[in-house]
Amino acid sequence: MSKNAYAQSGVDVEAGYEVVERIKKHVARTERLGVMGSLGGFGGMFDLTQLDVKEPVLISGTDGVGTKLMLAIQYDKHDTIGQDCVAMCVNDIIAAGAEPLYFLDYIATGKNEPAKLEQVVAGVAEGCVQAGCGLIGGETAEMPGMYGQDDYDLAGFAVGVAEKSQIIDGSKVAEGDVLLGLASSGIHSNGYSLVRRIFADYTGEEVLPELEGKKLKEVLLEPTRIYVQSVLPLVKEGLVNGIAHITGGGFIENVPRMFADHLAAEIVESHIPVLPIFKALEKYGQINHDEMFEIFNMGIGLMMAVKPEHVARIKELLDEPVYEIGRIVKKDSASVVMK
The missing domain is CATH 3.90.650.10 (PurM-like C-terminal domain)
Known part of the structure; x- marks a missing residue:
């Protein structure tokens, strides 16, 4: 089998590298206190000691965008769907009283199109900026056969921190509120x-x-x-x-x-x-x-x-x-x- 065997199976490694280069400027917009390291490592890092929290409790949330993605694909508009993904996660953790610290995304696609995926990640970065959290990592998976060439899926998760005494768990809600x-x-x-x-x-x-x-x-x-x-x-x-x-x-x-x-x-x-x-x-x-x-x-x-x-x-x-x-x-x- 030739050295281009992976490409012949439908996976474009070079396109994957291009995506990483394209998204670096968007990730840079999300820098915040506590973010460590740079894009491309095996794990995203965050330094909790930088925060002024006496009794830190980490609160996390994960979600996707659901079939709204199908409309983004149908209308060929991909620059806002990333904000949806961030919002569904960070809105859940603020409901528990947590300040979002960082976010990671996962994009799976049938064909890696760097320009389109850059739009998706740009939307993720915009959501992170609005939420005040760092985009410290993610993953793009090209899976021909699993997805159609124009299809992709998007999911992510956020981690936030709350002062233990300020956690919102429903116990304080009372009649008359x-x-x-x-x-x-x-x-x-x-x-x-x-x-x-x-x-x-x-x-x-x-x-x-x-x-x-x-x-x-x-x-x-x-x-x-x-x-x-x-x-x-x-x-x-x-x-x-x-x-x-x-x-x-x-x-x-x-x-x-x-x-x-x-x-x-x-x-x-x-x-x-x-x-x-x-x-x-x-x-x-x-x-x-x-x-x-x-x-x-x-x-x-x-x-x-x-x-x-x-x-x-x-x-x-x-x-x-x-x-x-x-x-x-x-x-x-x-x-x-x-x-």
């Missing part, structure tokens, strides 16, 4: 198997009446919002009792994860800033209205349970709309009650 919501940027990164079915016959170029002048593909690929910069100062000031990242399962599955079983969330639906895309999904998909809250974030990507006396201070600290959408009550039957 106010529920505050922060807006989502759109669908974020869940429910896309349903989204794709609803819009299966659309090209993405359409401007639906509900979408306020935006093309459908722009709205569907809007990257997931990262909440770290907004929420971390509130956590460090001790203003938050519980946090729910509203992802797959919508309100019904995620909100109860931030409080004990004897409590419930009473949510006033009219206080939720429902985004146009959710109205379109409900209409064109003929989805039962109540079921929408079991699938999507509906315009609220992150929810916090806080003491009533902390509401004014939180609104003062946050340079964005803060929605008072309900309160914590004693559980009667359901864990989430929509009013």
Whole structure:
């Protein structure tokens, strides 16, 4: 067999080297205190001694992007999907009170196209910049036969640190707490198997009446919002009792994860800033209205349970709309009650 045997099997080693060179400038954007070493080693390194944390607890999260990737491939737009991957991980760990420290990604593809993969990693780097965490490593795997030539998958994980006394585990949430919501940027990164079915016959170029002048593909690929910069100062000031990242399962599955079983969330639906895309999904998909809250974030990507006396201070600290959408009550039957 010739010395080009690996290339003949569909794996381009030289393209892999090119990807590494292309992404170095994007990785450099994510440098932060504690990051050690350089890209290309066998493991990413982070120096915890650089941090001013007395009782450090490491909190980690891992996720992918799901079938939203299929729309990125369909529309040939790859520069934002990386932010989605970062967001799904760092939003989970900020919900536990952790500051994201570093992120690693994994990209598997059928054919290594350096320019396209650079776009993906550029999106990952942008997400890391927004989250304040370092991109300290990753892996690109070219697997012809496992994936089609145009296909790729993206996953990653983040590690954060919390002061042991500031961990948010739901134990502090109490009856009478106010529920505050922060807006989502759109669908974020869940429910896309349903989204794709609803819009299966659309090209993405359409401007639906509900979408306020935006093309459908722009709205569907809007990257997931990262909440770290907004929420971390509130956590460090001790203003938050519980946090729910509203992802797959919508309100019904995620909100109860931030409080004990004897409590419930009473949510006033009219206080939720429902985004146009959710109205379109409900209409064109003929989805039962109540079921929408079991699938999507509906315009609220992150929810916090806080003491009533902390509401004014939180609104003062946050340079964005803060929605008072309900309160914590004693559980009667359901864990989430929509009013």
